[in-house]
Amino acid sequence: ASLQRLDTAAPRRIYPGHGPMLDGDVAAQRPREYISHRLARVEGIHRQLSDPPRSADDKSSAAWSVRSLSQRVYGDKFPKDELLQEAACLNTLRALEKLERDGRARCEGAREHTGLWLAEEAPRPGSEAL
Incomplete structure (x- = not known):
């Protein structure tokens, strides 16, 4: 805004x-x-969120943690410095919260550290604004 x-x-x-x-x-x-x-960035996060990681033990879909999603989205640009990693994760979390407000994502569990994020398919009207 x-x-x-x-x-x-x-x-x-x-x-x-x-x-x-x-x-x-x-x-x-x-x-x-x-x-x-x-x-x-928000759209890139939603695209990645829509392709969740696979669970190694049962090959079924799993949800994303903020950190694992950040690492995937930033790729080789994910910072090495711990403080910058936290900033990158916070940016990812803010994008996830926007997607959640728009009805395009949901969180299971505590948001920042242990929450797991999943994509939702039905965006809310007017969801294209920041």
């Missing part, structure tokens, strides 16, 4: 949390780029 408000405001200058200050057209376009990137 805050990125959408920022995009609507059409800023001429942005001071990001990291990186250089952005000015002019670059600043005005950046919120849309962030939104597109985030929506692409």
Whole structure:
């Protein structure tokens, strides 16, 4: 919601949390780029969630933990540093929560550490917004 408000405001200058200050057209376009990137990440997570890992003992479908899903989605870009791993997992969790609000995912168990996530197939109307 805050990125959408920022995009609507059409800023001429942005001071990001990291990186250089952005000015002019670059600043005005950046919120849309962030939104597109985030929506692409959410869709990538949903695609992966729809193809759950197989249980080694019975070959049946299993649900994803936040960590295992993060490792799969980030692939070789999954951070080596433990603090950055936590940040990547938190980003994945936020995407899962959005998918859950949209009716496209559900969690079984505690969310952050022991919850297992499954895909749902029926999105709610208006679910394309952040």
